[in-house]
Amino acid sequence: xxDISTGSGHGPSENxxxxxxxxxxxxxxxxxxxxxxxxxxxxxxERQVASMFMLSMLFVVLFIVAYIAIDKSATVYVPVFGAxxxxxxxxxxxxGVAIFLIGAGAIQWAKKLMPDVEVVQQRHDLVSPTExxxxxxxxxxxxxxxxxxxxxxxxxxxxxxxxxLFPIPLVVMLRDLWISPPGNPxxxxxxxxxxxxxxxxxxxxxxxxxxxPEDIPVGGLVSAAPADLPEVQEAEHDLNARGKAAIILxxxxxxxxxxxxxxxxxxxxxLAYSKICTHVGCPIALYEQRTHHLLCPCHQSTFDLSDSxxxxxxxxxxxxxxxPIGVDAEGFIVAKAPFAEPVGPSFWxxx
Amino acid sequence: xSTTNPAAASPAAASPIEAAGGGVATYVDQRVGxxxxxxxxxxKVFPDHWSFMLxxxxxxxxxxxxxxxxxxxxxxKPSMVEVIYNGSYVPLKGIEMSEAYASTLDISFxxxxxxxxxxxxxxxxxxxxxxxxxxxxxxxxxxxxxKPREFNWILGVGLxxxxxxxxxxxxxxxxxxxxxxxxxxxxxxxxxxxxxGTWGAFLLFGGEFPGTDFIxxxxxxxxxxxPGLILALVTxxxxxxxxxxxxxxxxxxxxxNNVVGYPLMPVYMAxxxxxxxxxxxxxxxxxxxxxxxxxxxxxxxxxDQVSAGSQPDWYIGWLDGALRIMxxxxxxxxxxxxxxxxxxxxxxxxxxxxxxxxxxxxxxxWVTGDKREHHLLDRPRxxxxxTGIGVMAITFYGLLxxxxxxxxxxxxxxxxxxxxxxxxxxxxxxxxxxxxVVTKRICLALQRRDRDKLLHGYETGRVLRLPHGEFIEVxxxxxxxxxxxxxxxxxxxxxxxxxxxxADGVANRKYRIQxxxxxxxxxxxxxxxxxxxxxxxxxxxxxxxHDAALEAPLHAYExxxxxxxxxxxxxxxxxxxxxxxEQLAGRTDH
Numbered sequence: 001x002x003d004i005s006t007g008s009g010h011g012p013s014e015n016x017x018x019x020x021x022x023x024x025x026x027x028x029x030x031x032x033x034x035x036x037x038x039x040x041x042x043x044x045x046e047r048q049v050a051s052m053f054m055l056s057m058l059f060v061v062l063f064i065v066a067y068i069a070i071d072k073s074a075t076v077y078v079p080v081f082g083a084x085x086x087x088x089x090x091x092x093x094x095x096g097v098a099i100f101l102i103g104a105g106a107i108q109w110a111k112k113l114m115p116d117v118e119v120v121q122q123r124h125d126l127v128s129p130t131e132x133x134x135x136x137x138x139x140x141x142x143x144x145x146x147x148x149x150x151x152x153x154x155x156x157x158x159x160x161x162x163x164x165l166f167p168i169p170l171v172v173m174l175r176d177l178w179i180s181p182p183g184n185p186x187x188x189x190x191x192x193x194x195x196x197x198x199x200x201x202x203x204x205x206x207x208x209x210x211x212x213p214e215d216i217p218v219g220g221l222v223s224a225a226p227a228d229l230p231e232v233q234e235a236e237h238d239l240n241a242r243g244k245a246a247i248i249l250x251x252x253x254x255x256x257x258x259x260x261x262x263x264x265x266x267x268x269x270x271l272a273y274s275k276i277c278t279h280v281g282c283p284i285a286l287y288e289q290r291t292h293h294l295l296c297p298c299h300q301s302t303f304d305l306s307d308s309x310x311x312x313x314x315x316x317x318x319x320x321x322x323x324p325i326g327v328d329a330e331g332f333i334v335a336k337a338p339f340a341e342p343v344g345p346s347f348w349x350x351x
Numbered sequence: 352x353s354t355t356n357p358a359a360a361s362p363a364a365a366s367p368i369e370a371a372g373g374g375v376a377t378y379v380d381q382r383v384g385x386x387x388x389x390x391x392x393x394x395k396v397f398p399d400h401w402s403f404m405l406x407x408x409x410x411x412x413x414x415x416x417x418x419x420x421x422x423x424x425x426x427x428k429p430s431m432v433e434v435i436y437n438g439s440y441v442p443l444k445g446i447e448m449s450e451a452y453a454s455t456l457d458i459s460f461x462x463x464x465x466x467x468x469x470x471x472x473x474x475x476x477x478x479x480x481x482x483x484x485x486x487x488x489x490x491x492x493x494x495x496x497x498k499p500r501e502f503n504w505i506l507g508v509g510l511x512x513x514x515x516x517x518x519x520x521x522x523x524x525x526x527x528x529x530x531x532x533x534x535x536x537x538x539x540x541x542x543x544x545x546x547x548g549t550w551g552a553f554l555l556f557g558g559e560f561p562g563t564d565f566i567x568x569x570x571x572x573x574x575x576x577x578p579g580l581i582l583a584l585v586t587x588x589x590x591x592x593x594x595x596x597x598x599x600x601x602x603x604x605x606x607x608n609n610v611v612g613y614p615l616m617p618v619y620m621a622x623x624x625x626x627x628x629x630x631x632x633x634x635x636x637x638x639x640x641x642x643x644x645x646x647x648x649x650x651x652x653x654x655d656q657v658s659a660g661s662q663p664d665w666y667i668g669w670l671d672g673a674l675r676i677m678x679x680x681x682x683x684x685x686x687x688x689x690x691x692x693x694x695x696x697x698x699x700x701x702x703x704x705x706x707x708x709x710x711x712x713x714x715x716x717w718v719t720g721d722k723r724e725h726h727l728l729d730r731p732r733x734x735x736x737x738t739g740i741g742v743m744a745i746t747f748y749g750l751l752x753x754x755x756x757x758x759x760x761x762x763x764x765x766x767x768x769x770x771x772x773x774x775x776x777x778x779x780x781x782x783x784x785x786x787x788v789v790t791k792r793i794c795l796a797l798q799r800r801d802r803d804k805l806l807h808g809y810e811t812g813r814v815l816r817l818p819h820g821e822f823i824e825v826x827x828x829x830x831x832x833x834x835x836x837x838x839x840x841x842x843x844x845x846x847x848x849x850x851x852x853x854a855d856g857v858a859n860r861k862y863r864i865q866x867x868x869x870x871x872x873x874x875x876x877x878x879x880x881x882x883x884x885x886x887x888x889x890x891x892x893x894x895x896x897h898d899a900a901l902e903a904p905l906h907a908y909e910x911x912x913x914x915x916x917x918x919x920x921x922x923x924x925x926x927x928x929x930x931x932x933e934q935l936a937g938r939t940d941h
Contacts, residue, residue, distance in 0.1 A: 088466045092639010100632025106625025121396040121610045177554040187553045240559040243654030280539025283657045297659045299675045315692045317681035345539040346690045347549040
């Protein structure tokens with residue numbers, strides 16, 4: 001094939017671009033590719049494309065072999081990637097290469113063997129011809145006239161009213177996306193109450209063992225939950241109670257406590273705080289015992305547990321709620337009262 | 352419609368496959384009249400440029416997400432019912448977890464190829480969002496959103512938003528510790544909305560957090576609602592590209608009224624079709640080689656645990672960053688709470704960003720008063736204000752994104768989170784305007800350079816000593832391609848300031864709005880470097896010709912062109928020494 005940018009070299013074929021609605025760009029010089037002038041190069045390109053398609057088929061076969069032969073728990077060491085699942089890497093590699101080669105072959109075909117002469121097509125006006133616009137307007141006017149939409153005021157207004165009202169049932173029915181629990185508590189009531197009550201025993205959050213003050217060394221931190229959490233969780237089949245009641249116990253030298261949210265809410269330097277961040281609700285357990293700072297891993301709000309859990313940095317606007325604690329007759333740590341304020345993120349009705 | 356058509360009428364010398372294809376074409380055509388469309392469109396010309404592939408990447412990665420997603424639905428169980436895991440991943444055996452998480456573990460460890468498809472789904476989704484973002488940059492910086500393509504820009508903004516929704520809803524489905532934490536944050540954000548937030552959160556989650564409804568609700572949204580909308584919008588997006596024809600970059604022979612490129616059949620059929628397989632293949636290879644979202648390491652979700660260094664997928668990072676750097680403002684009014692610390696970064700700011708993005712084409716058209724159709728793309732340097740605004744937005748985004756990783760940055764570079772946060776709180780206001788000014792100045796400097804090239808040609812590096820001893824550097828006319836590109840610039844004059852009271856003493860009622868518009872128009876265009884006039888270019892050409900005439904005697908040397916190219920512009924003729932060594936050798940010979 002020769003340079004056809006001048007429009008002369010394309011041969012007398014039926015399908016000359018001009019007949020198909022476009023023509024080569026006259027003023028762009030075109031440099032023929034090797035495959036255009038050298039039949040050997042063209043043959044070579046043809047072979048390259050065909051071998052890519054051929055290899056693609058081969059990799060599909062390899063995929064099937066890997067799928068059947070490899071044990072799904074086998075691992076294999078691959079440099080750079082380390083020990084990886086043999087199955088995943090084998091399937092991904094064979095399937096990926098098989099698919100990739102189809103694309104590579106097609107593009108090589110287009111680049112080496114299909115015409116690379118840029119052609120021109122004219123754009124057409126997007127705007128409709130005047131007659132069409134007139135016809136549309138006339139049809140609209142006729143329809144408006146014949147229906148009497150403009151004349152029958154009462155029909156028009158009642159129709160608009162009906163159209164406005166009819167989606168209401170669709171919205172109303174969304175109300176029961178949340179079925180209120182027995183007693184019909186409002187969302188803010190639910191957000192305000194937790195399992196903690198006067199006398200609720202404090203237990204570890206994973207093993208549910210009661211905790212004695214002497215179990216917590218100075219500087220220590222224990223993630224804890226109310227003792228009745230397992231039964232409640234069993235009864236309610238969800239993690240809602242856990243999400244609200246989670247607390248942490250920290251112990252510090254009583255002399256280091258600057259302030260608390262209530263008088264004597266600690267027990268011998270052991271303080272209990274909600275674990276749920278007052279910003280957007282992430283559980284917090286990053287505690288620096290030297291400074292008594294508690295850091296939220298999500299948005300880095302920092303609270304000072306030796307000073308009423310006040311915010312000292314970050315986006316949280318509220319202190320961490322403190323739970324007053326003491327010990328019961330058997331010497332285990334218990335709550336002395338429910339939380340005095342709602343735990344977790346703020347909400348409109350919180351006040 | 353006649354029963355004979357070109358496909359049926361020319362069966363001579365057709366291979367069996369072609370004959371069969373023609374038969375099918377005829378069969379279909381007789382029922383839907385498809386050949387009219389094919390005849391018009393198989394030869395449709397598309398312009399070629401690497402940046403036009405960005406949108407293609409988005410489309411193809413979306414198809415990969417759809418395909419892999421359909422496969423995942425066959426195995427995933429969107430349920431929050433607690434089950435005891437008993438699959439083949441030993442560390443979690445016997446642990447209580449939601450069915451969603453257990454089935455995700457099964458897909459990862461017990462379904463052969465399941466992990467591959469899961470990772471393909473995740474990787475392709477990340478590529479999808481990234482490709483949309485970069486495609487959007489291309490469209491923005493080249494002004495492809497201008498008339499008549501404003502609708503398609505809005506569709507694109509809608510698609511970008513839906514892509515974020517698709518990504519976040521999918522990320523949240525496996526119910527692992529990380530995704531659950533993301534949902535907890537999302538709930539906190541909903542809860543911060545004044546008046547309706549608390550109820551909204553209860554309705555969305557079916558009660559308190561985490562509840563037992565949300566995963567199955569999200570599943571419907573993730574596999575039906577969002578992808579359905581994306582598919583619908585993508586279809587319209589592509590139909591509009593088709594009817595409006597693709598924009599093209601300026602170049603020789605390219606005008607606002609034509610399309611220069613290659614025909615759909617066969618070149619783009621092969622290139623675009625092939626490119627789909629390339630994207631598909633690369634997604635598969637990455638999924639096979641690189642682990643993403645190893646949910647088995649995070650453990651099942653429980654609302655009282657979180658791991659340090661929690662990071663969202665990349666495209667949510669900027670929103671998370673905004674939440675992180677926001678100061679802790681909260682106000683209490685009449686017994687109600689307004690959490691500005693959440694509302695501003697997570698609701699108001701993204702709302703403004705996406706609204707501004709959608710409205711930008713209309714704002715710019717109003718300011719510039721430009722009502723023409725544009726099919727020839729702008730070079731970013733020729734619209735310094737728009738380019739500046741774009742870079743400003745990217746800077747803003749980038750800073751928020753850094754904020755999203757402030758804990759990782761703090762531990763990696765041994766900085767304190769407080770100092771990073773304060774740095775960002777200040778630079779978020781300071782750096783974007785600086786980026787704007789710097790970008791605008793760079794664009795104007797590039798415009799000056801273009802003007803210089805038109806007026807003085809390019810510097811050849813060939814220094815010529817004239818007979819009277821003066822040295823000049825020979826300039827030559829830039830090549831025709833560059834010439835076509837540079838001269839494509841269209842100069843727009845800023846709108847004139849409106850008159851307050853006209854000659855007849857009538858007050859201009861629209862004075863204030865017109866004056867604002869004129870000021871903005873000035874802001875857009877006043878600094879523009881005007882393109883030289885034809886007369887100026889001709890004069891410049893004359894000057895260049897003059898240089899050439901001075902140099903002409905030297906070109907009389909045989910093969911001067913070749914020599915000039917071979918010796919970096921040093922005039923050289925056969926027989927002359929090429930190196931100092933050769934020259935010295937020549938001397939000793941004498």
